[in-house]
Amino acid sequence: MGTRTREGGRPAVPAGAPADAATRTPLRLAVLVSGRGSNLQAILEAIARGALEAVVVGVFSDRASAPALQRAREAGIPAQALSPRDFVSRAAFDAALFAAVDATQPDLVVCAGYMRLIDASAIAPRTGRIINIHPSLLPAFKGLHTHRQALAAGVAEHGASVHFVTPELDGGPVIAQARVPVLPGDDEETLSARVLAREHPLLVATLRLFAGRAVTLREDGVQIGDERAVPLQLSCNNAFA
Numbered sequence: 001m002g003t004r005t006r007e008g009g010r011p012a013v014p015a016g017a018p019a020d021a022a023t024r025t026p027l028r029l030a031v032l033v034s035g036r037g038s039n040l041q042a043i044l045e046a047i048a049r050g051a052l053e054a055v056v057v058g059v060f061s062d063r064a065s066a067p068a069l070q071r072a073r074e075a076g077i078p079a080q081a082l083s084p085r086d087f088v089s090r091a092a093f094d095a096a097l098f099a100a101v102d103a104t105q106p107d108l109v110v111c112a113g114y115m116r117l118i119d120a121s122a123i124a125p126r127t128g129r130i131i132n133i134h135p136s137l138l139p140a141f142k143g144l145h146t147h148r149q150a151l152a153a154g155v156a157e158h159g160a161s162v163h164f165v166t167p168e169l170d171g172g173p174v175i176a177q178a179r180v181p182v183l184p185g186d187d188e189e190t191l192s193a194r195v196l197a198r199e200h201p202l203l204v205a206t207l208r209l210f211a212g213r214a215v216t217l218r219e220d221g222v223q224i225g226d227e228r229a230v231p232l233q234l235s236c237n238n239a240f241a
């Protein structure tokens with residue numbers, strides 16, 4: 001990333017200050033969840049330990065019983081659920097959900113275990129500002145039961161991807177991935193646990209890029225800073241190779 005300058009070309013950051021430190025405001029995150037919320041928890045813990053310059057401004061769900069909502073409330077974050085049954089259509093539900101999301105003025109919407117399809121009418125105006133974490137090495141194994149799909153296909157490697165959300169299910173441009181081996185004797189439980197353990201650092205590392213304003217969705221794909229190759233690959237030290 002280059003140092004940003006104000007009008008007239010003056011450096012925005014005083015000489016000697018860490019790059020961006022004086023100019024950057026924490027990234028405002030709205031997080032969409034449907035269940036357990038371990039990815040949400042990873043985000044909150046990264047923020048709490050100073051590893052992610054962000055603030056979770058709201059947590060939103062399609063399921064009032066999602067344990068993730070409780071995690072959010074325990075962290076003092078406003079959390080709300082809307083029931084799809086109260087709406088006549090997917091578009092109507094999403095209009096209401098995203099009206100609530102927009103009220104928190106997020107820089108980025110993060111689908112972290114959000115299991116509901118989002119209507120194209122809600123995605124289009126937010127293109128480039130919604131991401132999702134999916135438990136497979138996209139484009140392989142879209143949709144549900146990805147670990148089962150991976151085992152059935154007999155692949156040697158599996159993992160997780162963070163991608164921009166587009167109207168195509170799990171089909172938007174991939175930003176970053178974490179890879180794990182599929183081991184002899186694996187079942188869905190062991191494989192999903194191995195993947196989940198890498199999802200958390202993958203999501204945090206990707207959000208760090210967004211917090212540094214380093215990720216852009218362009219017409220021809222994803223741009224990371226000064227043109228790093230995508231998808232980025234998470235190393236075992238939880239940084240991108």
Ligand code: GRF
Pocket residue numbers: 034035036037038039040068112113114133134135196199
């Ligand atoms: C994760 O595997 C995520 O990739 C998938 O659903 C799971 C949610 O886990 N979409 P959690 O709710 O974050 O614990």
